[in-house]
Every structure is written in structure tokens, then in C-alpha cells.
Amino acid sequence: MSFLDSLAAGLSLVGTFEAFASLFVGVLIGTIAGAIPGMSATMAVALTLPFTFAMEAVPAILLLLGVYKGGIFGGCIPAILIKTPGTPASSATVLDGYPMAEKGQAGKALGMALWASCTADLISNLSLILFAGWLASFALNFGPPEFFTLILFSLTIIAGVSGNSLLKGALSAMLGLLLATVGLDLVYGTNRLTFGDPNLMGGLNFIAVLIGLFAIPEVMSMVWDPKPHEGKARGLGRDSVTFGEYKQSFRTIVRGSFIGVFLGSIPGIGSAPAAFLSYSEARRKSPNKANFGKGELEGVAASESGNNGVAGATLIPLLALGVPGDVITAIIIGAFMIHGLQPGPMMFVLNTDLIYGLFIGLIVSSVFLFFIGSLAIRIFRYVADIPRGVLFPGVLVLCIYGVFAVNNNIFDVGVMFVMGWVGYVMLRNGIPAAPFLIAFILGPLLENNFRQAMLMSGNSPEILFRGPITWFFWFLTLLTVAAIIRAGVRATRSLRRKLPEV
Amino acid sequence: MQRITRQSLIGFASIVVAAILMFAIIPTWVSSPSNVRNIVLSPLFWPYILSGLTVVIGLGLVVTGFFTTDPDEPEPPAIPGGYKRLAILAAIMALTMFCLPRLGMVWTSMLLFAATAFLIRTSHPKTAIICAIAVPLLLYAFFAHVASVAIPQGNFVRLP
Numbered sequence: 043m044s045f046l047d048s049l050a051a052g053l054s055l056v057g058t059f060e061a062f063a064s065l066f067v068g069v070l071i072g073t074i075a076g077a078i079p080g081m082s083a084t085m086a087v088a089l090t091l092p093f094t095f096a097m098e099a100v101p102a103i104l105l106l107l108g109v110y111k112g113g114i115f116g117g118c119i120p121a122i123l124i125k126t127p128g129t130p131a132s133s134a135t136v137l138d139g140y141p142m143a144e145k146g147q148a149g150k151a152l153g154m155a156l157w158a159s160c161t162a163d164l165i166s167n168l169s170l171i172l173f174a175g176w177l178a179s180f181a182l183n184f185g186p187p188e189f190f191t192l193i194l195f196s197l198t199i200i201a202g203v204s205g206n207s208l209l210k211g212a213l214s215a216m217l218g219l220l221l222a223t224v225g226l227d228l229v230y231g232t233n234r235l236t237f238g239d240p241n242l243m244g245g246l247n248f249i250a251v252l253i254g255l256f257a258i259p260e261v262m263s264m265v266w267d268p269k270p271h272e273g274k275a276r277g278l279g280r281d282s283v284t285f286g287e288y289k290q291s292f293r294t295i296v297r298g299s300f301i302g303v304f305l306g307s308i309p310g311i312g313s314a315p316a317a318f319l320s321y322s323e324a325r326r327k328s329p330n331k332a333n334f335g336k337g338e339l340e341g342v343a344a345s346e347s348g349n350n351g352v353a354g355a356t357l358i359p360l361l362a363l364g365v366p367g368d369v370i371t372a373i374i375i376g377a378f379m380i381h382g383l384q385p386g387p388m389m390f391v392l393n394t395d396l397i398y399g400l401f402i403g404l405i406v407s408s409v410f411l412f413f414i415g416s417l418a419i420r421i422f423r424y425v426a427d428i429p430r431g432v433l434f435p436g437v438l439v440l441c442i443y444g445v446f447a448v449n450n451n452i453f454d455v456g457v458m459f460v461m462g463w464v465g466y467v468m469l470r471n472g473i474p475a476a477p478f479l480i481a482f483i484l485g486p487l488l489e490n491n492f493r494q495a496m497l498m499s500g501n502s503p504e505i506l507f508r509g510p511i512t513w514f515f516w517f518l519t520l521l522t523v524a525a526i527i528r529a530g531v532r533a534t535r536s537l538r539r540k541l542p543e544v
Numbered sequence: 545m546q547r548i549t550r551q552s553l554i555g556f557a558s559i560v561v562a563a564i565l566m567f568a569i570i571p572t573w574v575s576s577p578s579n580v581r582n583i584v585l586s587p588l589f590w591p592y593i594l595s596g597l598t599v600v601i602g603l604g605l606v607v608t609g610f611f612t613t614d615p616d617e618p619e620p621p622a623i624p625g626g627y628k629r630l631a632i633l634a635a636i637m638a639l640t641m642f643c644l645p646r647l648g649m650v651w652t653s654m655l656l657f658a659a660t661a662f663l664i665r666t667s668h669p670k671t672a673i674i675c676a677i678a679v680p681l682l683l684y685a686f687f688a689h690v691a692s693v694a695i696p697q698g699n700f701v702r703l704p
Contacts, residue, residue, distance in 0.1 A: 093691070095691055213558055213598065216594055217598070220591065227587035230576070232574075232575040233573070233574070234573070235573050261633075265632075267626065268664040268665045432672050432675050434664060435660040435672065438657070439653045442656070446693070446695070463634075471554055501584050
């Protein structure tokens with residue numbers, strides 16, 4: 043199939059009212075959810091997932107992608123207006139966005155956040171279109187040993203960078219891998235850790251584990267410390283961003299977008315570190331560096347372009363390799379699976395129309411984001427005032443309906459509650475939940491590829507080092523572990539030096 | 545010091561959990577056919593490897609917990625009545641599981657919504673009550689009539 047044929051096939055798939063409406067509604071829901079402090083983009087995507095069960099694959103995935111993109115942008119609204127980031131990705135926006143709001147320039151800050159977000163989103167989507175196909179064609183040469191080493195590398199980096207401690211991240215990933223072993227053995231069909239319960243024979247439901255880990259602990263945190271909504275939304279002021287100001291910050295926006303694309307394409311890093319790195323780079327290179335942190339427009343542009351640059355790029359490893367880059371793409375992989383699709387290099391061969399359909403949809407999402415974002419700045423700031431005492435019980439009820447709807451099984455609701463407590467204990471002890479979930483998804487793939495490799499080689503482990511690709515991933519894995527340990531040791535040493543001074 | 549102990553405690557806990565898995569749960573609850581010639585392909589192999597690695601990580605946490613001066617994650621401040629509210633939430637969850645098949649999802653959700661709203665001391669009790677009734681009904685309407693999900697109706701009051 044030529045490029046034009048693929049494009050036409052994709053257009054026929056996505057060029058429907060339903061697909062565009064899903065994308066529009068998705069961006070709208072995401073922006074609203076992002077604007078509510080306490081509702082992260084992750085939670086918004088997780089809670090939207092059950093509503094896609096009755097939909098066709100393309101509109102369902104576009105809806106979730108819309109929520110993702112809207113959620114990341116929406117987080118800047120409360121970050122600027124009430125100094126409370128709607129999502130962790132917007133934490134860096136607070137640094138300059140809120141001081142601008144204090145000076146009566148909230149409208150300008152929000153306008154720049156919108157322009158920077160849309161530009162970064164477009165750059166990120168174009169990067170996805172350019173690189174995903176190339177990476178997938180390269181990955182078509184992969185066999186089980188290559189996939190095993192790739193997944194091992196992905197898990198190492200996700201465990202290492204998701205929290206403050208490599209060991210805690212590794213523990214989280216190990217627990218996720220252990221949980222993934224529950225169910226029938228895929229080779230022999232025997233019971234593994236099912237405790238004689240037929241409900242466990244198919245393994246634990248992914249949605250129940252996901253919602254339990256990411257939505258229920260937020261409700262529990264609210265129960266632990268029920269504080270009313272803090273902060274008061276400020277007015278937008280008279281100022282709005284001008285084309286000249288956008289042009290002045292354009293270099294920063296492009297730089298931030300590429301930082302986002304680079305960090306987003308590496309599994310596990312996510313949008314918050316990208317926003318902070320983009321912000322610090324902008325400050326380093328700016329002639330107005332002294333004004334950063336006091337209400338610098340370029341600071342808002344840098345952080346918002348950094349976090350939105352990640353949104354398209356995290357789909358590169360997902361679509362090309364079948365490896366989710368962060369928690370949100372892990373949820374989106376669940377949507378693919380529910381609709382009988384397996385992301386990865388073969389998808390570029392078997393479902394080219396779907397891939398091109400998604401690419402077209404993603405480009406359109408940047409346009410929707412601009413229009414919805416312009417409206418959101420004026421209207422949705424009031425969303426930040428939704429009382430949490432009503433919001434969180436609503437989230438709990440939504441979780442129950444969503445989890446039940448997957449398999450029509452009350453047992454899954456119980457699994458969600460149990461995983462909620464597991465997630466809460468992890469949250470209280472600083473153990474990151476992202477490696478747990480991603481390991482839970484990648485666990486069966488890791489094990490199956492390992493077993494297939496062993497079967498291919500007649501149980502000789504040499505097959506795991508059979509060529510340059512496996513060596514490359516082993517090298518990257520060792521490099522990642524060494525880098526994370528070195529960073530940990532350095533941080534501890536610098537802390538020891540500081541402690542006697544205190 | 546307390547924070548370092550917490551990291552060590554996490555390490556101890558993971559070692560204990562892994563040991564229980566290796567010596568009690570895996571031998572009892574993972575079945576492997578007797579004709580598996582190679583341990584690498586056995587259904588037992590992966591759970592044992594993962595449990596073993598958990599022990600190694602646990603040991604790492606214990607050792608770093610004892611020897612590091614890294615203050616780690618900040619200890620969450622004690623909140624008055626926090627544990628009591630969490631215990632009540634656990635009871636609400638257990639009751640929800642009991643009521644779901646008996647009362648049905650809609651009525652159970654209404655009670656759950658109201659109970660949780662009052663547990664977190666909502667400052668808008670009237671709005672909470674209205675939402676406690678409206679949200680489950682709207683969700684029922686969507687899932688039952690749009691997504692065609694068979695929402696449990698319970699033994700008492702059935703909705704159209």
C-alpha cells in the first residue's frame with residue numbers, strides 16, 4: 043500500500059462525524075477534568091475508558107487521546123488562576139503563571155499557555171508521524187529475544203525514573219510483574235495463584251487494577267485529610283497575549299516542544315520532568331533570566347510547551363513497539379486491547395488504515411485544542427471551584443460503574459477496592475504506582491518472549507545475546523541502572539555535605 | 545531516623561511477603577505438570593524468579609535504609625481522625641460489596657455517594673444529596689441503555 047493509499051484509507055476511517063465528535067468531546071472532557079484540581083489527566087483518561095466500550099475502535103481511541111491532550115492543557119488553568127496545578131504536568135506553569143495572575147495578567151499567561159500548548163502539540167504529533175513508522179519498520183526485525191531485552195530495558199527505565207528511589211521503583215515493578223502471573227499459565231494452562239477462584243483464572247482485570255491504583259487512592263487521600271477547596275479564582279485581567287509576544291517566545295516554545303518530544307519518546311519519564319527541563323533551559327538561555335519565577339511570559343511558554351510536547355511523543359513507543367511510555371499510554375493500550383488490537387510493529391502492517399486514521403485525528407486534535415482552549419480560558423476557570431466534597435464521591439461511584447462495565451462482574455469492583463488500598467499504601471510510602479501498572483501490562487509479554495526465546499534455543503540463554511539489537515538493549519539497561527545508581531549516590535553525598543551545615 | 549526506619553521497614557515487609565510467596569503460596573497455588581523437563585519453561589519458574597528478585601530488592605531497601613542519611617519521602621503529617629475515617633471508608637467499601645448484588649448498583653451507589661460525602665465533611669450537603677441521587681441514575685441510564693451493560697438491579701426496586 044502506497045503512502046497516498048494509506049492516507050486515503052486512514053481518512054475514510056477517521057473522516058466520520060462520530061470520530062470528529064469523539065475527538066472534540068474528548069478534548070472538552072480533558073480540559074474540564076484538567077481544570078479541576080485533584081482530577082489528574084491520568085484519572086480523567088481512566089474514568090473515560092469505560093465509556094468507550096460501546097464505541098468503535100477509532101472513535102474510542104480518539105476520545106481517549108482527546109482527553110489526554112485536553113487534560114494536559116487544562117491543568118494550566120488552575121495553575122495560573124489559583125496556584126494549584128490541575129495535573130502534575132502543570133506544576134512548572136505555577137512558577138511564572140501565578141505571579142502573572144497576581145499582577146493582573148492572568149489572561150496573557152493563559153493565552154500564552156494556549157498558544158504554546160497548541161504549537162507543542164502539533165510538533166509532537168508531527169514527530170510521532172515521522173518517527174513511529176520508521177521505528178516500527180525497524181522493530182519488524184525483532185524476534186522474542188529482542189522483544190525480551192527491549193521490555194526489560196523499558197521496565198528498568200520506568201522503575202528508575204518514576205520515583206525518587208530506584209529500589210522503590212524496582213519493588214513496585216516487581217509487584218506488578220508478580221500480580222501479572224495470576225491466572226492460567228499460557229503454555230501449560232495450569233492454575234497460577236488463582237487460589238481456586240474461577241474469577242482469577244483469566245488474571246486480574248486490567249481496568250480494575252488501573253482504576254484501583256490511580257483513582258481510589260485520591261479518594262482515600264481526601265478521606266484521610268478532608269480539606270475544602272483552597273484558593274480563589276482570579277479575574278483574567280485586561281491583557282491578552284499578542285502575536286509579537288508569541289513570536290518573541292517562539293524559539294523557547296520550539297525548544298520546549300523538542301525537549302518534550304525527546305523525553306516523551308523515552309518510556310517512563312512523563313510530562314512533569316519535561317516541563318521543568320524546558321523551563322530551566324528557557325531560564326538558562328533567556329536574557330530576562332532574573333525575571334523568571336516573578337511572572338515571566340517566556341517561563342509559561344517554556345513549561346507548557348514542554349509538557350504538551352510529550353503528549354504525542356509518548357505514543358511513539360506505544361504504536362511502534364507496543365510499549366507504553368507512561369501511565370496514560372498504558373491506559374490507552376488497554377483501549378486498544380479491548381477493541382482486539384495489539385499495538386506494535388505488526389499494527390503498521392495489518393492496520394495501516396487505523397494508524398493513519400489516528401495520525402489524522404491527532405493533527406485535528408491540535409486544532410480542537412486551540413478552539414476549546416480559547417473558550418476554556420474564559421469559562422472553565424469556574425470549574426476549579428467545584429467542591430471536592432461532591433467531586434470525590436462522584437469519582438468513587440464512576441469508578442464502580444466503569445469497572446463493573448468491563449466484564450459485568452462485581453468481583454472486579456472488589457479487585458478495584460483492594461488495589462485502591464494497595465495504591466494508597468504505596469502512595470503513603472513513596473512507592474511509585476506507574477512502574478507497578480506498566481509492569482503489570484508488560485509482565486505477560488516479558489514472560490512469553492522469554493519462554494519463546496528459550497524454546498527457540500533449546501533452553502540456551504545465549505539466545506538472549508544473539509545479535510547487535512539484544513546487545514544494544516542490554517547495554518542500555520546496564521547504562522540506565524548505572525546512571526540511576528550514580529545519581530542516587532551523588533544526591534546522598536550532596537545531602538550529607540549539607541546536613542552538618544544545618 | 546524515623547524516615548530511614550520506614551525505608552528499612554518497607555524492605556523487611558517485601559522480604560516477608562516474598563518469603564511467604566516462595567515457601568507457602570507458590571508451592572501450594574502454582575501447579576506445574578509433572579512432565580515439564582526444563583525448569584525454565586515451568587509455570588513455577590517465573591513466580592520463583594520474581595519472588596527471589598523481590599527478596600534482593602527488599603535487602604537493598606533494608607541496607608540503604610540503615611546506612612543512608614537521605615531523608616527520603618517526607619513523613620505525612622498526622623491528621624486528627626484520619627485512621628478512623630479510613631477505617632470507616634474500609635467498612636463502607638465492604639458494605640458496598642455486600643449490597644451490590646442485593647440492593648443493586650444504583651441504590652448502593654446512592655448510599656455510597658452520600659456516606660462518602662459526609663465522611664469527607666462536605667461543605668455543600670444539599671448539593672451532595674442531589675448529586676447522590678442524580679449521578680447514579682445518570683450513570684445507570686448511560687450504561688444500561690446506551691452501552692447495553694446489564695447493571696445489577698438487586699432484589700427490591702427495579703429500574704426500567
